[in-house]
Amino acid sequence: MAASPHPKKDLPQLAPRPVPGRRVRAGRVERxxxxxxxxxxxxxxxxxxxxxxxxxxxxxxxxxxxxxxxxxxxxxxNKESLYVAVLEKSLNALAEYHDSLPVHFDDPEEAMRQIIRNTFDYFVATPKIISLMNTENLLRAKYIKSSDLIRSIYKPIMERFHRIIEFGSQKSVFRSDIDEVDLYISISALSYFYLSNQWTLSHIFKRNLGDAPFLAQRKEHIVAMVMSYLKP
Amino acid sequence: MAASPHPKKDLPQLAPRPVPGRRVRAGRVERxxxxxxxxxxxxxxxxxxxxxxxxxxxxxxxxxxxxxxxxxxxxxxNKESLYVAVLEKSLNALAEYHDSLPVHFDDPEEAMRQIIRNTFDYFVATPKIISLMNTENLLRAKYIKSSDLIRSIYKPIMERFHRIIEFGSQKSVFRSDIDEVDLYISISALSYFYLSNQWTLSHIFKRNLGDAPFLAQRKEHIVAMVMSYLKP
DNA sequence: ATCGATTTATTGACTAGTTAGTCTATAACG
DNA sequence: CGTTATAGACTAACTAGTCAATAAATCGAT
CATH class of the missing domain: 1.10.10.60 (Homeodomain-like)
Structure with missing residues (x-):
């Protein structure tokens, strides 16, 4: 605070300060x-x-x-509530997307490939959700923690995932010692990290990882890695 | 640290506002x-x-x-230069760590397991570098791009990586169609994402992913997944 | 339908508190 | 004594949030 120690009373109106109560409006405003x-x-x-x-x-x-x-x-x-609203809207969109996908319950291997490709495709299509998640983790899930939304979204996803793994193990097309959480995290990791860190990685490896051919290659690389792990 | 050891000139004690040119110092300041x-x-x-x-x-x-x-x-x-200095210091620490590690060039499988475990361990030990990298990717590698440091750091790392893969393929203990960049990104991804996103993931899966037993399990899961992929 | 009252979508102007960065003084050290 | 490590005070610009005004939509009663 600089000079004036007094609360300003009547300031001399040298500048054309607009008078409250006689505001100019730009015209008709649609509501x-x-x-x-x-x-x-x-x-x-x-x-x-x-x-x-x-x-x-x-x-x-x-x-x-x-x-x-x-x-x-x-x-x-306020700003925080706006941020939470943005987060929740993004999570709901994610839930909607996963609900809309068909699942091949009769063929666990094909179902798993579908899940992997869909996960990758969704992250590619919605890069902003990646940035939001990164921000949220920077803040140690401060806002997500105080809402049950994300859990309710992942519940059906993990249930479908569980059924597929169980059936695959029964049919002996999958190994039998799978930790579902670890596997799900890995599937996410292989897509998410590639996209989330594509800017530094592209610089390091002198490849534009966002280019379509590299994206396609990456997707199949992930499928290959996960499927080789699943083999009994 | 109250009394000044030096001769004070006449400070007007009633007005608490210090006069420029006659400042009070807290005392002896080590340099x-x-x-x-x-x-x-x-x-x-x-x-x-x-x-x-x-x-x-x-x-x-x-x-x-x-x-x-x-x-x-x-x-x-300024703030940006400070940020760049922090980034460079962290990258140098990373380089030093990787330089200090022994590499089993005679046993490609063991060498690969070592690389995987070391990658995981380093990320666990230095969580702040993960946050820095996330910040840097949020800004689309704005600062890293303007420096060649990160490339010079990854160059020897990728060279060692290449030698191991080549030797493993020759010996037919690894498959022969490996894209080294994809594989390296995958190894990083499986560790990095788990740690970077541990806050939201821990909430979703109701597991404290930072706990030692889960960390240990995760590390071996990553080893298993990558090694199964490498098998010819 | 129409008119006045009420609600509410919307904005311009403002403020108190921050924040990156500067100017200047001072003292430790070689 | 000159260099430089260090800090106090300051400022211009910014930023989250508020106040009060205004007009579009809506509704109720004629």
Whole structure:
């Protein structure tokens, strides 16, 4: 705080300071609450994904969404709640995607290949969810921990996964000592890390890992690695 | 550290605002440039790892390092350069670690197991480098790209890796169609992702993945998966 | 239908608190 | 004595969040 020790009373209005109560409005403003909310969430996803929670600026989100910053506070209260809303929307999209997939319960090997390829494809299609997850892990799952959403999303996924492994073991096309959690983490890891760290890896290996041929090669490499592990 | 050992000039004691040019110093200040720099780097590593580049506060780094903020600017110029210095120090530590490891060139399978376990162990031992890499990838390798350090570090690592794979293929203990980059990324992925995302994963699977027994199990799971893939 | 009252979507202006970075002084050390 | 390691005070710009105004939509009663 600099000079003025006094609370400003009546300041001499040398500059054309707008008088409260006589504001100028830009003209007719369409009102569409749902669309505004959704535009805010979309912009917020982008900004949070690009700079993490700490690097995101609410002003920037407002700008990108094409709404005033106030509207964000009107709908979401504060930055943290906005972040949580973005996270939950992304997780719900993930759940929807996995629900929409057909599962080959009669053929465990084919089912497993499908799961692997779908996991890879989804991460490729939604890179922002990767950034969000990274941000969330940087904060040690601070926000995810306080919600049961992610568990409820993974429950059916893991149940299907369990049935496939069980059937495959019964049929002796899979080994019998599988830890399902470890295996699921590995399937995710092989896709996620490649994409999440593609920027540093591309520089190190002088390959643009995001190029379609490398993506295709990678996907089949993952399938091969996991399937070779599963063999009894 | 209360009383100044030096002759004070007349300070106007009623006005608590210090007059420029007649500052009060806390007392004798030890000078140790190297130690100060190193304390700054250590504190910066911690703060950058905890909140990412955007979430880190230079004031907080100064506080944690026990130096004035000015000293940081004196030695490192600005926040970005400090971040780059932290990154380079971490990469150098990684290189040193890998240089220090013995390699079993005569036994490719054992050499590969060693590489896998060492990779895992190093990530476990230095969680902050994982956060740094995540931050760097969030920024699309902005800083790493402008330095050749990381490539020069990975060059000998990949050369050793190549020799092992080549020898293993010759001896027919490894398959012959290995893409070394893909394989290296997979080995890293299986360790890195488990640790990097342990906070969300631990919550999803209701297991504390950081606990020693799970870490040990994970390491051997990775060894098993990679080795089964390598079999011809 | 229509008109006034109420609700609510939306914004401009503002503020208190931060934050990266600077200016200047000082003292330790060779 | 000159160099430099170190810190205190300061600032301009930024940033999350607030206040108060305004107008579009909605609803209830004519």
């Amino acid at each position: 569409n609450a749902e669309q505004s909310k959704s535009r805010i969430l979309e912009a917020a996803l982008e900004i949070f994904a690009a700079g993490g929670f700490g690097g995101a600026r609410v002003d920037e989100i407002a700008l990108k969404a094409g709404v005033s910053k106030n509207l964000i506070y009107h709908y979401f209260g | 140790n440039a190297e130690q100060s720099k190193s304390r700054i780097l250590e504190a910066a590593l911690e703060i950058f790892a905890a909140g990412g580049f955007g979430g880190a506060r230079v004031d907080e780094i100064a506080l944690k390092a026990g130096v004035s903020k000015n000293l940081i600017y004196h030695y490192f110029g």
